[in-house]
Amino acid sequence: MPPRKDADPSVGVPCFYGAELRYLREQAGLTLEQLADGSFRAISLLSQIERGERTMPLDLALHVDKKLATNGFFERRCEAVAKARRAGHAEYFADALEMEQRAEGIEEWAPMLVPGLLQTPAYTRAVVRAALPRASDDDVEEKVAARMSRAAIFDAKAPPKLWVVLSDSLVRRPALPDGPMAELLEHIAKVVRATRSILQLLPEEGGLGPFAMGMAKFMTFADAPPVLYVESLHSGQLIDYPPLVKQYRESYDLLRAAAMSPAASLSVIETAAGDFRNGKQGKRLE
Incomplete structure (x- = not known):
């Protein structure tokens, strides 16, 4: 025992x-x-x-x-x-936070922002500041600390299996100055490799994809049915109605099929990190 x-x-x-x-x-x-x-x-x-x-x-x-x-x-x-x-987290995220901590598998589609589990403090700080420009420094730092603490799930004896699909625009467009942007991309690659997670990039030039509307997070469990969490700027919703979860699931599977391979995606991220580190990315965007 x-x-x-x-x-x-x-x-x-x-x-x-x-x-x-x-x-x-x-x-x-x-x-x-x-x-x-x-x-x-x-x-x-x-x-x-x-x-x-x-x-x-x-x-x-x-x-x-x-x-x-x-x-x-x-x-x-x-x-x-x-x-x-839920200190430091939005109230609407509280249930999803608990489920994230006990999930066997987490699959995310992130068209606009890097998922919280892959963020760096500098990136989280910029995201919070953009969404809540009137927040105090203490409130911002509380949210940053709370988001960083979520990554502790990867230290568990049986960490969740993570699969993320990112829009490639998140890699190409600088959300931060070159140095912090390089750190963000290096961090993403490091976490993916260390946790044996799967990450794919969806090329933006492919036009409208099968999952064009907003972010989504699927969570699967050993002792409960799967759920879906969707979020907009100041609200979030858990969906557990099986037919609707299945419908979203089919869209996510089509999304993965349209994305780049995991190996190619990591290569793009690591190359972009090097370009930001060496000041080359700005010239490419020009």
């Missing part, structure tokens, strides 16, 4: 909350199955909450308080825990 993974209460609010849940459950002499009984929630969700990995839904908090006779503790604190988990 593998060793039990306990949450370290000192790490943060979600881990403290989870550790307290486990302590009180065990003090009451209940197994996870016994505590979950009657809640209409999966045992796996309770286990993930105890490890500080998931947020406690309000209905489950009410159930736990009643079963453990905790005088409303978990109900009162569940929103605070949810807020702590």
Whole structure:
């Protein structure tokens, strides 16, 4: 039997909350199955909450308080825990963030921006500043730190399998000065190679493709159906309706078929990084 993974209460609010849940459950002499009984929630969700990995839904908090006779503790604190988990992230991204952290596979289409999992601090800072020009420096840096922390999923024992399709315009058009732009492209290539991920570039000159409208992120799981996350400037939506997810999936498969090969795509990215590093990219664009 593998060793039990306990949450370290000192790490943060979600881990403290989870550790307290486990302590009180065990003090009451209940197994996870016994505590979950009657809640209409999966045992796996309770286990993930105890490890500080998931947020406690309000209905489950009410159930736990009643079963453990905790005088409303978990109900009162569940929103605070949810807020702590999404610190630095948009509220509409909270559910997608949790799913990203437990996904077996992540597949993204990025026509306008480099996906968060592949961004550098300088790039994230520029994106946040462009979208929220009135944000304070502290707010911007909180969002930068939150986005950088998402890459920790690649350090897990079983990291998700990442497949990304980028518009090649993201490589050719400078979103940053030459030095930081070179760092961004070098970082993308480094992450792809280190994680054995797959990245493809979709040539922009090919005209309208099969997935012309907006970004999309598919996430697959060992114990749940796949979901799709789509996002616009100030909103996002999770889609789990199977026929609609399937329809998007078919468009994504056509997109991959139209894209360059992974090897050729990495070569373009690394060449562009070198050009930005040596000041040659600007001359090419001219």
